[in-house]
Amino acid sequence: xxxxxxxxxxxxxxxxxRYAFERLAQKVTIVWHEETVIxxxxxxxxxxxxxxxxxxLRSGAIARFSPVMQAVRSYADNGGYVLGICNGFQILLESHxxxxxxxxNENLHFVSxxxxxxxxxxxxxxxxxxxxxxxxxxxxxxxxxxxFIEKEVLKELWDNGQVLLTYCDEAGNPANPNGSVDAxxxxxxxxxxxxxxxxxxxxxxxxxxxSEDGVKMLEGxxx
Numbered sequence: 463x464x465x466x467x468x469x470x471x472x473x474x475x476x477x478x479x480r481y482a483f484e485r486l487a488q489k490v491t492i493v494w495h496e497e498t499v500i501x502x503x504x505x506x507x508x509x510x511x512x513x514x515x516x517x518x519l520r521s522g523a524i525a526r527f528s529p530v531m532q533a534v535r536s537y538a539d540n541g542g543y544v545l546g547i548c549n550g551f552q553i554l555l556e557s558h559x560x561x562x563x564x565x566x567n568e569n570l571h572f573v574s575x576x577x578x579x580x581x582x583x584x585x586x587x588x589x590x591x592x593x594x595x596x597x598x599x600x601x602x603x604x605x606x607x608x609x610f611i612e613k614e615v616l617k618e619l620w621d622n623g624q625v626l627l628t629y630c631d632e633a634g635n636p637a638n639p640n641g642s643v644d645a646x647x648x649x650x651x652x653x654x655x656x657x658x659x660x661x662x663x664x665x666x667x668x669x670x671x672x673s674e675d676g677v678k679m680l681e682g683x684x685x
């Protein structure tokens with residue numbers, strides 16, 4: 463499997479992401495944001511976390527105009543798989559590859575810790591190796607992770623199985639760290655080939671780091 467990881471000025475998780483997929487014995491290529499094409503043999507594009515363009519204006523709002531994002535849109539429109547993690551999720555929202563928007567965390571502070579997630583839907587390539595209702599312990603690290611979407615579209619997300627992950631406590635009860643509507647932590651598009659989540663599965667690949675629950679998540683993409 464060939465994984466392409468994007469890199470923008472300010473990205474800081476591209477090497478963590480490369481390590482995570484290489485640990486799963488996959489081939490990884492890092493592509494600079496000024497490139498205009500996605501490598502032809504790509505099976506998955508990952509837009510990693512960080513602070514693209516210093517998070518000036520809004521998180522991800524400048525990165526959406528990078529040349530590579532037009533290629534990502536074409537790749538996704540043709541059925542290619544795309545995963546956005548944290549700032550990558552924000553970029554996909556700003557690029558309208560996923561519905562909704564991000565606001566500042568409800569408490570207006572940067573939050574960085576491990577947090578529990580509940581799997582809401584596994585009828586997709588990303589979470590197919592997880593069970594519905596399963597709880598995953600994954601790090602979060604963001605200041606603008608407060609996911610917002612209008613009520614009408616929110617209902618569609620749930621009806622279509624596009625809500626993939628919600629924030630919870632260890633017992634599975636809702637526990638919202640940032641104010642996201644319905645405690646949403648991750649979603650996908652209607653076609654279920656574009657995925658976005660605020661938590662960092664690439665930082666949960668080894669027990670020594672506090673969790674290896676990210677392995678099961680990323681393994682879902684393996685061919």
